[in-house]
Amino acid sequence: MMNFKFIFKAISVALVTLSLTLISAVSFAATDVRIMWYGDGDKENVPIAAQIDEFNAANSDINVILDIVPYDAIMNTLPIQLAAGEGPDIARVTDLGGLNKYYADITPYVADPSYYEKSFGPFLNWYRKSGDTTSIHGFHSTMTVTGPYVNKTLFEQAGVDLLGPGATWEEWAAASIEVANKTGTPIPMAWDRSGHRVSGPAISMGAKYFDSNGDPKLVDDGLKAMTQMLYDWHQEGTMSKDLWGSVSGSKYHAPNDWWNAAEVVFMMSGSWQIGRFANEVGDDFDWWAVPAPCGPAACTGMPGGNALLAFNANPAVGKVMDYLSSKEQLSSFIGQVLAIPGHLDLQVDYQTDDPNAKHALNTFAGAVPTIDQVAFDLQAHVDNRIMFNAIISRLGQAIVGEMTMEEAWERMDEDVEKQLKEKYGG
């Protein structure tokens, strides 16, 4: 009888101990914070992964999970996940205004909201909904500026001088053709297939993108001038149809393979390529970033960048954002990836000895003050992607002969109108 009592007591004590252990384990279990991240290869993925590991090691109550995904997943899968009420806690996003209905306000959960205002002030409005001037949704991971690169070695071999600030698009095209002819390079000029890339030069040609009420109005004389120029360059052979022709619709495509193989004299892309070129081109040839070519209205590129934005607001997300946006972490990250910081007061020690990369960083950083206000307004507009996609898909069709430029311009406006109707009704 005594034995049964003893066994019963022992089992009871064991059960209570087990329950308490389980309860405490559940109470102190680390909170998961999931980040959806796209990176431009290892040069961006390795530094962020190291920072996340460091954060996890220092914060046992939070477990940050870094999901590295292709850029396509950010553009196409993330919006569907968010629409279905799923999605990560934080994501690295480039369609900054387009997803703003899903952003969470993390103001109550960050240590010092004024730090975000002081450090990322102008960019915070790019994430906010219309009329909102106070919410904090995240921070600019890197700032980007679109602009051209030239293969300096080819220019030197051809004995053609690089053009200086103030040179027009026509002059750069002529110089690139001359270099290509003299050096036997197959492609004088190549552009990223992207409406965003076309927009800076179009603004230089006088494109306004908005009507007097601030509503999207895509096609005007400025946009016509730039798109006509691109069309003509494709027909004349200044640009190769093989690049933009290899995909359809609004799909992005970059000419990096040809550039790396020194088959392109002049490449229109942007500051995010610096780290990649430093790694991939190496000593094969000298490449320089050059100031944005001019049109009659301006000499501007497009601003842009990517931001880490929150889709859930809680103390753990706030803590992760504080950590990643801190001067120390951002400076280390930007220094390794060779980008322009989105932080307004950041000293960066760039981890490169490559003179081409250093020159390009200076060129693009110097280009920021010259960016036209229309370009800033366009980048900040919630529906800018609709306009970018309309430009590139219709221009692509015209270039391969599926429609005339007149028809393409008509379609661009119709596409924008149709999409806005679908989105906002009416």
Next chain:
Amino acid sequence: MENIRNQIKIFFLRILNIPFAFLMHAIDLIMWPIQKIIGVRNMPYIFLLPNLIFFGLFVIIPLGANFFFSLSSGDELLFAERELPTTKQYDQLFDCESYLNPNTCTEDFFWRGVYNTIFFVVFQVGLMIFFSVLTAVILNKKIIGRGFFRSVFFFPVLLSPVVVGLIWQWILLKNGAFNAIIESYGGDKVSFLTDPSWAMASVIFVSIWAHMGFYTLIVLAGLQAIPPNLYEAAEMDGTSRERIFFRITIPLLMPNLLVVFILASIKGVQTFDEIYVLTGGGPGTSTSLIVQYIFTTGFASSGSVQNFGLAAAASMVLGVVLLFLTLMQLYFSRNKESKHQEI
């Protein structure tokens, strides 16, 4: 000795039977009252229920959801947040000044997809049948390494469409393997994938290469089912080879060719992945088929409005086409069965 062995065998079988017996009794406990209520005649429906539930969950409900999406508008995913009902998506799809000119249609990408799909299916299916018959006839002969060649022709069928697309992209690109061969013989490079006049032909060729093995197998099975005595009789009568082929082989192969025709047509209309990898639907929209239109409109809009309603409406139209082709297949296969029964 034999008797003891049998006894042991029976003993083990009985032990093994215990869990099954328990299971059967447990099922009986559930089924018996059900049978009492609904009657023996209706019991098959109960046994079909698990499959019907899965079919309903993964086919019927999504089909219904797709139909309702096609009757709604807006960029929200959840029904509660969408404008419903509206025929706007169908109106938009079919709004054309002239159906023969996609440029006059509001949804010109859809109509380009329709015409590209028709062109693709007509040529791909026609050429596929031709080459399948040709290959099957050769593989049906007593040639050296027949087994090896049968495997070789079937092998591409086992490859993932993405792998097929990537392999042929590597071969057909301007700087690809095929152009390197052309150049080595002094020829000029050809833009197989980026010249609109070449792109569709390249895509049809790759698609035939990837799927021909499967249809060859069907035709081969048909060839082997033709009684050899018919050929022997024809040869004894001195009939020419061409006449034998067109008067004996082709007529007796017709049921198989019909199956190949219908299956290849259905598959052709659904084609997407290998072309998407190979050309991305370009240049322009010259290789963009209907399924790609549905995909990009609904799910890959790169920051534009994800128009689920329009994509759903287009997939309903595609569904009708596929339903028609499936009914054709059912009609002809039943026709064939009834003829066999008459014989």
